[in-house]
Amino acid sequence: MxxxxxxxxxxxxxxxxxxxxxxxxxxxxxxxxxxxxxxxxxxxxxxxxxxxxxxxxxxxxxxxxxxxxxxxxxxxxxxxxxxxxxxxxxxxxxxxxxxxxxxxxxxxxxxxxxxxxxxxxxxxxxxxxxxxxxxxxxxxxxxxxxxxxxxxxxxxxxxxxxxxxxxxxxxxxxxxxxxxxxxxxxxxxxxxxxxxxxxxxxxxxxxxxxxxxxxxxxxxxxxxxxxxMESLLPEYSAFGAVRQPAGSALPGIAPSNAYPCQDGMVVIGGNGDSIFKRLMISIGRDDLATDAELSSNPGRVKRVDEIDQAIGEWTGARSVEQVLAVLNAASVPVGRIYSAQDIAQxxxxxxxxxxxxxxxxxxxxxxxxxxxxxxxxxxxxxxxxxxxxxxxxxxxxxxxxx
Structure with missing residues (x-):
C-alpha cells in the first residue's frame, strides 16, 4: 500500500x-x-x-x-x-x-x-x-x-x-x-x-x-x-470449580489447541459439531468422525486427550503449509501463529x-x-x-x- x-x-x-x-x-x-x-x-x-x-x-x-x-x-x-x-x-x-x-x-x-x-x-x-x-x-x-x-x-x-x-x-x-x-x-x-x-x-x-x-x-x-473472563465466576459460584491454567488448550471445549508440525505450530478450532466431523475426516480418522459419543462437545471433552493425540500425530507428520491447505479446504478453522514479520507480509x-x-x-x-x-x-x-x-x-x- x-x-x-x-x-x-x-x-x-x-x-x-x-x-x-x-x-x-x-x-x-x-x-x-x-x-x-x-x-x-x-x-x-x-x-x-x-x-x-x-x-x-x-x-x-x-x-x-x-x-x-x-x-x-x-x-x-x-x-x-x-x-x-x-x-x-x-x-x-x-x-x-x-x-x-x-x-x-x-x-x-x-x-x-x-x-x-x-x-x-x-x-x-x-x-x-x-x-x-x-x-x-x-x-x-x-x-x-x-x-x-x-x-x-x-x-x-x-x-x-x-x-x-x-x-x-x-x-x-x-x-x-x-x-x-x-x-x-x-x-x-x-x-x-x-x-x-x-x-x-x-x-x-x-x-x-x-x-x-x-x-x-x-x-x-x-x-x-x-x-x-467468560465462565470463570459462574462455574465457581455454581460448582465451586476454580478454573486452572491449561497452556494452549481451552478446557471444556474440544478440540481447541495448538499442535506441532514439522516446521512450526498451528492452532486448530475444531470444537463445532460439524467442524469436528470434517476435521476427523480430513486427518483420516473416520472412526472418530462417526463415533456417536464424539458428536457433541460433552462427549469430546471426556476424550479430549485421545482427540488431541490423533490431531497431533497427523499435524506432526506434515508442514505448516500442508496442514493449512488441507484444513482450509475442509473449512476447518486453522491458522499459523503469526510473528510481526508474518503480519507484515x-x-x-x-x-x-x-x-x-x-x-x-x-x-x-x-x-x-x-x-x-x-x-x-x-x-x-x-x-x-x-x-x-x-x-x-x-x-x-x-x-x-x-
Missing part, C-alpha cells in the same frame, strides 16, 4: 465535530483518545513541559524502541491528535485547561483517583461550567471502593481480574501476555461508555439543558479484564488496509495498524501523524493569547 496523503479529503466521519481533551498518559486513557480520534473527533492532548529532570510529554514517547529519541509506538498511540503543552501542576496551566474543557464534549483522564479533585478539576467543578461534559475516568480500581487509592497498572489489573491466573502451563508460574491487555480492554470499555453517554446526552436535550446532560464514565482496569492484512504506512516528522516511514472497526458510510481514517511535543500549543491556545 502507498503511504497515504494525510491532507487528502476523507469521507464524513462518525465523530466529526466532537471535541475531546485528553489528560491521560501512557496507555489506557490515550488509547481511548486514539480510538475516538480515528473516527473524526478532535482530540487535544495535554502534555507536561520538559523539566531539568525529564524530557517532558507523555512518557510513552520514550517507551520501547526509539527513533531519534521518540518511540515508534508513539506513531500509533497519538495519531490524529493535537499536542498542547500545559503544566497542570500550576494554576495557570489548570486555568487554561479548564477553558479548553469548557468547550469540549469529552474529557479523558487516567490519573490516580482524587488527583483531578485536588486540582479543582473534579467532575462537579467541570460540569458546573459545562453541564454537557462527559468525563471518562480510567483507573486501576475505579473511583469508589476500598482499593480506589491504590496505584493501578495493567499488569496488576490482569492479575486481579483473573486473566493472569489462567495464563500459562499447568504447574508452572503464570505468564503475562506480551502486551498490556488490561489497559487496552479498559480503553475500549471507556470508548463504549463515552458513546453511550453521548447517546444519553442527546436524548436529554431540553430547554433547561440545551446541550443535554453529561455524566461520568468510570472504568476500572481490573473490571475491564474481569468482564472478559500477509496479503490479507494489506487487502483490509490493516497495515498503513505513515511518515514521522524526521522522514522515517513506519507501518502502523489500520482502523478498527470498518464503517461502510462514515469510516475512520488516519488524517494526521502523531504530533511532536507541543506542536499545536500556539494554534490551539491562540484565542487566549490575543
Amino acid at each position: 502507498r503511504t497515504p496523503d494525510l491532507t487528502s479529503i476523507v469521507p464524513p466521519q462518525a465523530l466529526a465535530g466532537l471535541k475531546v481533551v485528553e489528560l491521560g498518559q501512557l496507555i489506557a486513557g490515550p488509547f481511548a483518545g486514539k480510538t475516538l480520534a480515528d473516527f473524526g473527533a478532535e482530540v487535544i492532548k495535554i502534555e507536561p513541559p520538559a523539566t531539568d529532570s525529564g524530557a517532558g510529554g507523555d512518557p510513552l514517547r520514550q517507551w520501547r524502541m526509539l527513533h531519534n529519541g521518540t518511540s515508534v509506538w508513539w506513531q500509533v498511540q497519538s495519531r490524529n491528535k493535537k499536542s498542547v503543552v500545559l503544566d497542570l501542576r500550576t494554576e495557570e496551566g489548570r486555568d487554561i485547561t479548564r477553558r479548553l474543557i469548557d468547550e469540549a464534549d469529552v474529557v479523558i483522564e487516567n490519573f490516580k483517583p482524587g488527583t483531578m479533585e485536588k486540582w479543582g478539576m473534579g467532575y462537579d467543578a467541570l460540569s458546573a461550567r459545562n453541564p454537557g461534559l462527559i468525563m471518562l475516568r480510567i483507573s486501576g480500581y475505579g473511583q469508589t471502593g476500598p482499593y480506589k487509592e491504590r496505584p493501578g497498572f495493567a499488569v496488576v489489573a490482569e492479575a486481579m481480574g483473573g486473566m493472569r491466573y489462567l495464563n500459562g502451563e499447568p504447574g508452572r508460574a503464570p505468564v503475562r501476555a506480551g502486551v498490556s491487555l488490561g489497559d487496552t480492554l479498559a480503553a475500549l470499555h471507556g470508548v463504549i461508555g463515552v458513546l453511550l453517554a453521548l447517546q444519553a446526552r442527546q436524548r436529554s436535550i431540553s430547554d433547561d439543558a440545551p446541550k443535554g446532560r453529561g455524566q461520568v464514565v468510570d472504568v476500572a482496569l481490573y473490571e475491564a479484564v474481569f468482564n472478559c 500477509d496479503p490479507h492484512y494489506r487487502a483490509r488496509d490493516m497495515i498503513v504506512p505513515v511518515i514521522t516528522p524526521d522522514g522515517l516511514t513506519v507501518d502502523v495498524p489500520g482502523i478498527v472497526p470498518k464503517l461502510s458510510v462514515t469510516p475512520g481514517a488516519i488524517t494526521r501523524r502523531a504530533p511532536t511535543l507541543g506542536e499545536d500549543t500556539d494554534a490551539v491556545l491562540a484565542p487566549w493569547k490575543r
Whole structure:
C-alpha cells in the first residue's frame, strides 16, 4: 500500500465535530483518545513541559524502541491528535485547561483517583461550567471502593481480574501476555461508555439543558479484564470449580489447541459439531468422525486427550503449509501463529488496509495498524501523524493569547 496523503479529503466521519481533551498518559486513557480520534473527533492532548529532570510529554514517547529519541509506538498511540503543552501542576496551566474543557464534549483522564479533585478539576467543578461534559475516568480500581487509592497498572489489573491466573502451563508460574491487555480492554470499555453517554446526552436535550446532560464514565482496569473472563465466576459460584491454567488448550471445549508440525505450530478450532466431523475426516480418522459419543462437545471433552493425540500425530507428520491447505479446504478453522514479520507480509492484512504506512516528522516511514472497526458510510481514517511535543500549543491556545 502507498503511504497515504494525510491532507487528502476523507469521507464524513462518525465523530466529526466532537471535541475531546485528553489528560491521560501512557496507555489506557490515550488509547481511548486514539480510538475516538480515528473516527473524526478532535482530540487535544495535554502534555507536561520538559523539566531539568525529564524530557517532558507523555512518557510513552520514550517507551520501547526509539527513533531519534521518540518511540515508534508513539506513531500509533497519538495519531490524529493535537499536542498542547500545559503544566497542570500550576494554576495557570489548570486555568487554561479548564477553558479548553469548557468547550469540549469529552474529557479523558487516567490519573490516580482524587488527583483531578485536588486540582479543582473534579467532575462537579467541570460540569458546573459545562453541564454537557462527559468525563471518562480510567483507573486501576475505579473511583469508589476500598482499593480506589491504590496505584493501578495493567499488569496488576490482569492479575486481579483473573486473566493472569489462567495464563500459562499447568504447574508452572503464570505468564503475562506480551502486551498490556488490561489497559487496552479498559480503553475500549471507556470508548463504549463515552458513546453511550453521548447517546444519553442527546436524548436529554431540553430547554433547561440545551446541550443535554453529561455524566461520568468510570472504568476500572481490573473490571475491564474481569468482564472478559467468560465462565470463570459462574462455574465457581455454581460448582465451586476454580478454573486452572491449561497452556494452549481451552478446557471444556474440544478440540481447541495448538499442535506441532514439522516446521512450526498451528492452532486448530475444531470444537463445532460439524467442524469436528470434517476435521476427523480430513486427518483420516473416520472412526472418530462417526463415533456417536464424539458428536457433541460433552462427549469430546471426556476424550479430549485421545482427540488431541490423533490431531497431533497427523499435524506432526506434515508442514505448516500442508496442514493449512488441507484444513482450509475442509473449512476447518486453522491458522499459523503469526510473528510481526508474518503480519507484515500477509496479503490479507494489506487487502483490509490493516497495515498503513505513515511518515514521522524526521522522514522515517513506519507501518502502523489500520482502523478498527470498518464503517461502510462514515469510516475512520488516519488524517494526521502523531504530533511532536507541543506542536499545536500556539494554534490551539491562540484565542487566549490575543
